[in-house]
Each structure stands twice: as structure tokens, then as C-alpha cells.
Amino acid sequence: NAGVTQTPKFQVLKTGQSMTLQCAQDMNHNSMYWYRQDPGMGLRLIYYSASEGTTDKGEVPNGYNVSRLNKREFSLRLESAAPSQTSVYFCASSGGRNTEAFFGQGTRLTVV
Amino acid sequence: KNEVEQSPQNLTAQEGEFITINCSYSVGISALHWLQQHPGGGIVSLFMLSSGKKKHGRLIATINIQEKHSSLHITASHPRDSAVYICAVYAGGGADGLTFGKGTHLIIQP
Numbered sequence: 535n536a537g538v539t540q541t542p543k544f545q546v547l548k549t550g551q552s553m554t555l556q557c558a559q560d561m562n563h564n565s566m567y568w569y570r571q572d573p574g575m576g577l578r579l580i581y582y583s584a585s586e587g588t589t590d591k592g593e594v595p596n597g598y599n600v601s602r603l604n605k606r607e608f609s610l611r612l613e614s615a616a617p618s619q620t621s622v623y624f625c626a627s628s629g630g631r632n633t634e635a636f637f638g639q640g641t642r643l644t645v646v
Numbered sequence: 647k648n649e650v651e652q653s654p655q656n657l658t659a660q661e662g663e664f665i666t667i668n669c670s671y672s673v674g675i676s677a678l679h680w681l682q683q684h685p686g687g688g689i690v691s692l693f694m695l696s697s698g699k700k701k702h703g704r705l706i707a708t709i710n711i712q713e714k715h716s717s718l719h720i721t722a723s724h725p726r727d728s729a730v731y732i733c734a735v736y737a738g739g740g741a742d743g744l745t746f747g748k749g750t751h752l753i754i755q756p
Contacts, residue, residue: 567743576650576732576746584742592743593647624689626744631736632677632696635744637689 536560540625540638547615547645555610555641557625563636565628566608567592568600570621571640577624583608584630615645648673652733652747660755665720667750669733672714679744680707680718681732689732692718723754 540557547553559566564585569577569592579592583602597619599611608627612619625638649672659665669678680692693700693707695716700707704723709716720727730751734744 565742569743569746574748576748577734577744578746579737579743582743590742593737626689631742632694634691634694635679635681635734636691637681639688 538625538627538636538638540623540641542641543639545641545643547612547643549616549645551615552611552613553615553643554612555623555625555643556607557609557638558607559625559627559636560606561627561629561636562605563627563629564605565630566602567626567628567635568598568608568610569624569626570594571624572621580610580623615643617645619643620645648675648735648737648745650733650735650745650747652731652750654750655748656751656753658753658755659723661724663723663754665723665727665752665754667718667731667733667752669716669718669747670714671733671735671745674711674714675735677736678709678716679734680716681734683730683732683749685729692731720752725754725756728753 538559567582568580581600583589586605623641628635677696706719730749732749733747737745
């Protein structure tokens with residue numbers, strides 16, 4: 535049972551480059567999320583998708599775009615990477631509010 | 647927006663000690679999550695609770711909804727319990743997604 539799978543695990547970008555972080559879940563969950571984790575701060579919500587075909591901004595959406603490709607997949611795109619986007623990114627899924635959340639292994643992104 | 651505070655931020659203890667990590671939040675919720683993150687690792691859900699107490703092995707989580715407070719206890723602590731423990735609640739205000747505490751960095755020394 536794979537759970538939540540995100541790729542890549544590590545990435546180094548130059549300022550201005552673009553990339554897409556991929557996330558897939560095999561638990562038939564409606565809700566999927568992208569969070570970022572920075573030293574000294576709690577995880578913060580970037581974007582979420584409550585169901586296939588819908589996406590909404592979270593606390594820190596600037597500089598990111600998302601796509602809910604289908605029920606399984608939720609991708610996060612950085613169109614023009616900035617050093618401030620250096621972080622560890624986590625994808626998560628759940629059956630909705632007040633249900634257990636499942637997290638991917640994280641993507642460590644460095645923008646130089 | 648719900649604010650989540652955890653204490654202590656850092657905790658070092660000896661193997662076998664009883665550990666308590668506290669979490670308080672500012673806005674009423676219906677469920678609270680306790681998560682575990684090992685260094686360089688992913689995040690694992692330990693508990694989701696909305697009332698009372700839950701127990702899994704040596705881990706016990708309690709919540710007092712009226713006081714907006716939860717505790718995570720570890721009995722007979724072991725070096726493998728060394729990790730960051732994170733408390734999280736739903737953000738509220740119509741927004742989906744969790745709001746997280748900053749985590750408690752626990753080190754258990756042999």
C-alpha cells in the first residue's frame with residue numbers, strides 16, 4: 535500500500551527556473567494538500583483541493599500554482615523559482631475534515 | 647485562523663522517563679492531530695482525537711475541548727522515540743487544511 539507518493543525527493547533549482555512537484559495517492563481520498571515546512575515555523579498550507587476539479591489557496595499561495603489532474607494526483611508548480619521558496623514540501627491527503635491525514639515523504643527544494 | 651502553541655519546544659530526557667508534550671489552540675475545533683516526524687523523514691499520523699483519550703502502545707493522547715488543550719504522553723521512553731512531535735488542528739473559517747504547531751523536538755538519551 536503506497537499511500538501518498540511525491541516526487542522528486544530532492545531538487546536544486548536556479549533562481550527563475552520552473553519545476554513541478556508531483557503527488558499521487560492511492561487511498562481514494564477527496565482532499566489533497568500541499569504544505570511547506572521551514573526552520574522555526576510550523577508547516578504552512580500552500581494550496582488544497584477538496585475534490586477533483588477544485589483548488590483553493592491556503593496561507594502562503596504566492597509564487598505557486600496547482601493542478602488537481604484527477605482524483606489521485608495533485609501537482610504543485612513553481613513558475614519562476616525564488617530563493618524564498620527554498621523549503622521542504624509535503625503533499626498530504628485525507629478523506630476530508632476530521633479524518634486522518636496521510637503525508638508523503640517530502641521534497642527538499644533548494645533555490646540558488 | 648486557529649493559533650496552535652506547543653510546549654516545550656525542546657525536550658531532552660533519559661531512557662525510561664515519562665514524557666509529556668502540551669498543545670493549546672485558540673479557536674474551538676472538532677478534532678486534533680498528533681504527528682511524528684523523524685529527522686530527515688516524512689510525517690506520520692499518531693492520533694486524531696476529538697474527545698477524551700486514545701492509547702497506542704506506549705503513546706497516550708488526551709484532549710480537553712472546553713479548555714482547548716491536548717497532551718501527548720510517552721511512557722517508558724526509548725531512544726527510538728526521538729523525533730519531532732507536531733500538534734495540528736483544522737484551520738477553521740471555512741478553509742480546509744491543517745494549522746500546525748511548531749513542533750516539540752524530543753531527544754531520549756540511552
